[in-house]
Amino acid sequence: MERGSTFLVAPAVTIALLTSISISSAAPSDEILAAAKKEGRLTVMALPRDWCQYGRIIDAFKAKYGLAVDELKPDAASSEELDAIRAARDNGDPEAPDVIDIGLSFAPSAKAEGLMQPYKVSAWATIPGEAKDAEGYWYGDYYGLLAFEVNADRVSRLPTDWADLTAPEYKGSVGISGALGSNHAVQSVIGAGLSLTNGKIDEAAERGLDFFADLNRRGNFVPIVGSTRSVLDGRTPILIRWDYLALADREAHKDKARIEVVWPRTGLVAGIYVQAISAYARHPNAARLWMEHLYSDDGQLALLGGHCNPIRFDSLLREGKVPASLQERLPKLKDEKSRVRPVFPTAKEQDRAREIILKGWDGIVGVTIECMPPEEADPLPMSLNEQPTLLCAAVQ
Template sequence: MARYTRRARFGAGIALAATAALALTGCATAADAAPGGDSDVDASSATSVTDFGTFADLEAAAKAEGQLNVIALPRDWANYGEILDLFAKKYPEITINEASPDVSSAEEIQAAETNKGLDTAPDVFDLGLTVTLQNTDTFAPYQVQTWDDIPAELKEKTGLFVGDYGGYMSIGYDSSKFDAPTSLDDLKSADYKGAVAINGDPTQAGAAFAAVGLATVQSDGTLDDFQPGIDFFSELQKAGNLLKVDVTTATVASGETPVVFDWDYLNAAHAQGDDGNKNWKVVVLDGTGYAGYYNQAINKDAPNPAAARLWQEFLYSDEVQNLWLKGGARPARMTAMTDAGTIDADLAAALPEVPAETVVPTEEQSTNAGTLLGEKWAAAVQ
């Protein structure tokens, strides 16, 4: 993440992509990283398309592999269903193997370790920041052709990991049962008995980690110490309001999880489609907001290394960046695409209003918070 601890101010959402930070200082260009084309290149060592020769050469190498293994990509998460289907349509020669869509970021890494050396290992990852920073030795560096459009704060300088899409931590709620919460204190009342859920375990899942971060800053704490956020959820647990159920669109539609802490784009998805909850609303609390991005990375032991790199090129294209935007998320290239006129302006204008003041954790803050959660979370909510 960017190395700052002050509270950063954001505009109407577009500026988030330029300043919400995920990566280490500095950036290199794709040309700096790539020694030049070679038709006999080992795809697992390629650091840019130049190593393959041309983009067509990369496509040919990926088609020759014929497979792409993805993991932890729910189809209702940031519009991944449409994105996966578009790749399949564009490259029918490549079979997409979608494994374990609902596992956590930590479980993605575990799957890579368990399946190392097998053709079932994941080729690519989509990870929360804490898990990303803990596992950089698992990744292969790669810089996509649109590398220069990605803000330096959203990428590790060699391309080990790169921010892909982001948003704001929010509260989704069934408006047929509750009024819009205006503060965390609202959720402590008896009206919310057995009603408040978070998306996963904050020691493993990025969205749940961010929920504790939001509770921290909304409780007048700082990202230097997540204890106020842990205390908030402990109070919810003691009041009988914390609901320990894995959140899905089905649990939202059925009313099993009527109030949910999650990223704004994920909460918004629960109201969409024939199976969605039409009474579902989303609020980003006033005061200090909490923003974050997920990260793309290539498994250094990917069984299909060319397909993994083609997938990255695909994800950072204008077309797919706009598909993430269609899913309510803010794509990494949003600022550059806005300047170039390639962003879908209607979708950008439809993004929810964001707080005037927003924070994102630095690398050190994220690491320290992960350690604290590992020590304190289980006991706090038991």
């Protein structure tokens, strides 16, 4: 991962505890538990209760530890979370989160700016190395996989991989649910490129542009920011989007359309969301306790039940802790050895790909992706965790 090189010192309010409590992978100590209960509450932000089962997770935390939880701005974007920490730093603003849930691309710069403090949860060793900061300033909690959301009432044969999308039968059918330059669009191009290059991330952006140029020449690409509505009404009966959105659509709209979720056989891309503790947390021990709760087996399985892929999934699967009912929702999970392995592009790799895509799209692909009107855009929390200047006004 791309990391800041500056060593960051925690604010004075937490130095005493940081000197007495190791940030190693030890389980939360009685000292942390007692200190958290003395603090009495936790402040979270950008955690909608109907997203990833966060409501259930928050309620379980309150019941287990007896702490109050203040839930600020559930629909806030990653940039707003970081702005709130800056306000706490500059103005002592009490309306600031103790913990944050942000897109991976925001994490390295936030660390470098001194907005985070380190803490390694007891499950640290089971978090993949590419999904965490080595010093414990931030670490992935869950991720989405790019999939094809298909309206099977309008598409007779399901595509199984990126190459299938170029078939003549899919003319005027394939869309993406992100504006050019958004994380979603960038990852879509990367996924197509990985499929064409047999997983070579350094070549993925260029080859992905070639793929979308071919898709456009064939008339298969629909140049709009697709949404649930465009899937249902047939404007984009095949939509490239995060699986947590597609799976939610499959459940929510089963009376309107037969929606199928297909994970490509190659070029399976994961988009990570990371957790961190604010460097200016008013309740730092409650924040550590919250992290232990999120990364516990129960917390990770709760995320999975809410369609968000938990970062510790492989570890839980190996240990036989993933119920069959949850395995059935996801790609090829019953056979651990043959399961499709996702690629986790780092923040640095995403930034490089974004630059290539923004510079090359017009000349190579040659089509403008139009924004949907506000009433048709998906008002979903994860859609807000994007680069704000690159999004359609409808979904900012």
